[in-house]
Amino acid sequence: MIEVIVEDRCTGCGDCVEACPSDVLRVGEGGKAVIAHQADCQTCLLCELYCPADALFVWPEVDRVIGVTAEQALASGQMGAFRRDHGWGEHAATHTNQHWRMGAIFERARLLAIETAAAQNPSNTARHEDIR
Template sequence: MIEVVIDDRCGGCGSCVDACPSDVLAGGPSGKAVIVRQADCQTCYLCELYCPEDALFVWPETERVVGLSTEQALATGDVGGFRRDSGWGEHAATHTNQHWRMGAIFERARLMAIDAAAAKPAREQDGRTS
């Protein structure tokens, strides 16, 4: 689940916002990404892949928010690791893209999105918006 947007690194490009299939991220008042719907995170790592500044940290826990701080995320040494290990961007020359290994996570994210879309009309009929 997405845990941290590292404000000092975020350049405000919006790539992570555009990549997120669940609208978990949005542009904040400063133009930088902010987490707005953390519980809807599918742990698909797309935001990490598309962030050229390594300003996002997704923890592999999919069921709950762990509550990591920026300092704790940086201390893991894994900030930007998924992007690097996937061979994206500047890492393409030194790392083989192993993105195919994410198939099970992407399938889970797809099924969650289908369930969420099906539940949305029911929530709206009940007068609930989220």
């Protein structure tokens, strides 16, 4: 779940706001990104991936807020690690972008969601089979 935006690092570009599929982030009064709906965070890390300033910190916990502060996030040494490890932006020359591999993971998650929904409501099984 997104834990913190380090205001001093945020440039106000809005890339993280645009990348978020759940509208968790908004542009605040000062023109910088703010966390508007933290509980809606899917922990997809797209905000971190698209932030060229490495101003966001997403913790892998998806069910609850841990309460990481900006100071703790900076001290962790993990600010920007997701972008770096995926070869985005300035890291393209030193790290191979393997983000394309997420397609298989998303497909497995989609099929699992269909199976779970069908198990919870057997009357919709035929409709879910058509989606496959």
